[in-house]
Amino acid sequence: MHRVIISGIGAEIPEPVITNEELVASFNSWVDTENARRADTGEPLLQKSDSDFIVHASGVKSRHVIEREGILDPTRMSPRIPARPDDALSLEAEFGIASARKALAHAGVDGSDIDLVICSASHHQRPYPAIAIEMQEALGTKGAGFDMGLGCSSAAAALHVAVNLVRAGAHKRVLVSTPEIITGHLNFRDRQTHFIFGDASVAMVVEGLAQGEKRPGRFEVLDTRTWTQMSNNIRTNLGYYTRTAQEDPYMINLEGNLIKQVGNKVFKEVTVAGQKFIVEFLAEHGLTPGGIRRFWLHQANARMNAMILKLSFGHDVDHDRAPMVLE
The missing domain is CATH 3.40.47.10 (Thiolase/Chalcone synthase)
Incomplete structure (x- = not known):
């Protein structure tokens, strides 16, 4: 290896x-x-x-x-x-x-x-x-x-x-x-x-x-890990079969087919799952969140990242420990 x-x-x-x-x-x-x-x-x-x-x-x-x-x-x-x-x-x-x-x-x-x-x-x-x-x-x-x-x-x-x-x-x-x-x-x-x-x-x-x-x-890279879970709370239905469900297959109707999400449900799902995944993955290597110098989390939602880190550490974490590009 x-x-x-x-x-x-x-x-x-x-x-x-x-x-x-x-x-x-x-x-x-x-x-x-x-x-x-x-x-x-x-x-x-x-x-x-x-x-x-x-x-x-x-x-x-x-x-x-x-x-x-x-x-x-x-x-x-x-x-x-x-x-x-x-x-x-x-x-x-x-x-x-x-x-x-x-x-x-x-x-x-x-x-x-x-x-x-x-x-x-x-x-x-x-x-x-x-x-x-x-x-x-x-x-x-x-x-x-x-x-x-x-x-x-x-x-x-x-x-x-x-x-x-x-x-x-x-x-x-x-x-x-x-x-x-x-x-x-x-x-x-x-x-x-x-x-x-x-x-x-x-x-x-x-x-x-x-x-x-x-x-x-x-x-x-010491190790990587993947994990997925099905959710319809963020979804897009636009694809190459979209036209087959329409009366006129040569006129694409975008209504209902672009990105949609239920924000509060996505927040709850991701924060709970993210914290669990991080803590368990680190534990497999004999580590805790406190032993990690820097975290790079998904850069689309500051509130979500802050909550994942707070759940993982038990307290708020500053931007030096977990940089954000949103500002």
Whole structure:
């Protein structure tokens, strides 16, 4: 069994930013128009949003996005992402490559030193050809490539796969890239979810470490663990069968098919399960939360992270121990 390290990391963050105030102004403008229509039909009126609600619910104050004008247009409320010809690099591959090149440079290797590419994201631009294989060709990597996804845990799940493939000797050096363009799938007309996510791409190079070899400044992976549990409290029904359930299969109806969640139930499920998972995993290695210098938790909800840590430690934990990027 090989020792394994994360030898390189990279991140690509889009420049455009949308603040809570801008997002709320767009949403409330649409609500005004929609409520005027509903007043005539007798449908229940929609509730407006505000920045205080968003910060209290999530801790999010702003988000980086691929494209902001389309999102903030109350008549559209979706990013404008032009289609590209088949022989051009796809947006997801382009985004993934941007972070991948930074990770390769950090690791001191180039594409030809990679023998597996994993593109793991909560949403993929298409089912095939795999985005990972498109990246593989553009980067000049060897071996194979495949796509995978596990919602918000996509990067962590891919790291688990990469580490164990290297540890088993199946691959020498794996590139993991997670290009998340979640704004393309968000429902910006849903008060409960429109503020949660933005866009970003991250990448890691995972490789073996020879016996006795040292790589200062790099993280050695001692162990990884995965665990999943079914829940409908955060869900999307948009997929390649969506059109088959509709009267006109050539006109896709997005109503009810975009991301939706029951926030309070997600909070309860994740905080309880997260704390239990962390404590039990550390205990298997003779460790306690107090013996860990730093925790990197899911960066989508500050309240959720704070509660997981409080349950794990028995007291509040500061941002030095558990950094947050939401502010």
